Amino acid sequence: MHIFSIRKTTFTVFSTILLILYSFTPTLSAQEEITQVQFQKLFKAEANKTKIIHINGGWCIPCFVMLPYVDYLNKHKTENIELTVILTTRARSKRDPNKTFIAWCAKRNITLNFYTVSGKMGENGLPDTIPMTYFMFSDSNLHRIVGWTDYHKEFLLKYVKKDATKTVEEVKHLYGEDKRSKKLLFGGNTYDLSTSKLWKLEGSNGAIRTGVYVNKGELVNITARGKILCGNTSEYITPKGISPDVFKKYNHIESANHGTLIAGILDESKESLLQKEIVGKKATFIAQKSGKLYLAVNDKVYQDNAGFFEGTIKRYVPAKE
Known part of the structure; x- marks a missing residue:
């Protein structure tokens, strides 16, 4: 009788616990x-x-x-x-x-x-x-x-x-x-996320310091959205830009679309541009040199521009084995 009571009580408690767990699953x-x-x-x-x-x-x-x-x-x-x-x-x-x-x-x-x-x-x-x-x-x-x-x-x-x-x-x-969100596979190599931040570039400013310093061999991932009104085109354009044929003389990178988003790695101590990259709506590239990351509109005459681009910057470092 005593043993049965213990078993019955144990079963009741166990059933109650299961019911509680099930209710909150x-x-x-x-x-x-x-x-x-x-x-x-x-x-x-x-x-x-x-x-x-x-x-x-x-x-x-x-x-x-x-x-x-x-x-x-x-x-x-x-x-x-x-x-x-x-x-x-x-x-x-x-x-x-x-x-x-x-x-x-x-x-x-x-x-x-x-x-x-x-x-x-x-x-x-x-x-x-x-x-x-x-x-x-x-x-x-x-x-x-x-x-x-x-x-x-x-x-x-x-x-x-x-x-x-x-x-x-x-x-x-x-x-x-989720740990997987911090990993990125690129060029057969795995990288770990180190920095992630938002950025915004006003068209009338032409370029911005992102505040991100990258080291040689690190991976940079940039996404962009928004629209900018380029004064010399009189139309709003996305980060992809428009054909450079007519506006080559206004471009920082002549071969790139006019008004597209571009990135640069700068050695500020020597005021020299170490690396240029065409970003558009998104781009992933490996830093060939160490320096500060800049973003710019591919338009030298930016003072009469309006609108803005914005997006994210993610800096990845080579994964440790």
């Missing part, structure tokens, strides 16, 4: 496969409401990196925010197509409800680039951010409650950053 709940019609409805502006539509995938590193920030927003968003998450599916195994993805999220206590979309997104009338977030404001203005930049993360965190506001670094620490 992080889960990802797929609502339904979204259609093009449903997707379009998400972009109808509503009074006093900001709609945030985040499109993610369960396999690429940038997608994994962005999920903690989306989850944090979901748990701490203000009342006027409507968040919708769309997950693109891709088979991980025959038994469970999202097994790895769900396990990764569960480990970080990420709990999101999401719509799914199978196959190629473009075939469903949806954008084919991820991770991507749309912000539909009540005045019908639409803002879109693509990628896994700090700018993207910071923009999401703008919509959490004031008493829950966190910086990118705090959220990163809260969830634990």
Whole structure:
């Protein structure tokens, strides 16, 4: 009788613990496969409401990196925010197509409800680039951010409650950053992320010091977006620039597109440019010399320019074996 009571009590306690653990086990709940019609409805502006539509995938590193920030927003968003998450599916195994993805999220206590979309997104009338977030404001203005930049993360965190506001670094620490996001394979070699920062270049300034010092052999990754109005073209251009044929005489790098984003490594002590690189919307290159990193618009006559470019700079060092 005594032994039975102990066993019964033990079983009851064990069952209670299991019930508690089960109740708090992080889960990802797929609502339904979204259609093009449903997707379009998400972009109808509503009074006093900001709609945030985040499109993610369960396999690429940038997608994994962005999920903690989306989850944090979901748990701490203000009342006027409507968040919708769309997950693109891709088979991980025959038994469970999202097994790895769900396990990764569960480990970080990420709990999101999401719509799914199978196959190629473009075939469903949806954008084919991820991770991507749309912000539909009540005045019908639409803002879109693509990628896994700090700018993207910071923009999401703008919509959490004031008493829950966190910086990118705090959220990163809260969830634990995926180590794979700090690795980059380039030219057959592996590099570790050392520096990551945002930058902004006003068209009328022509060039900026980025504050990043690179050593010979390190890897530099630069992304850019935005538009600049070049005075000698009378049109807004993206970081890709426009054909240099007519404007060669105005270019810092004659062969590069006019108005494109370019980078340089400078030895300030000798005021000499050690290396030039054409960046455009994105570029990755190895530093041939050590020096300070500069960014510039490929336009010598910049005083009459307007608009701006902005983006991220990541500096990688050779990985230790």
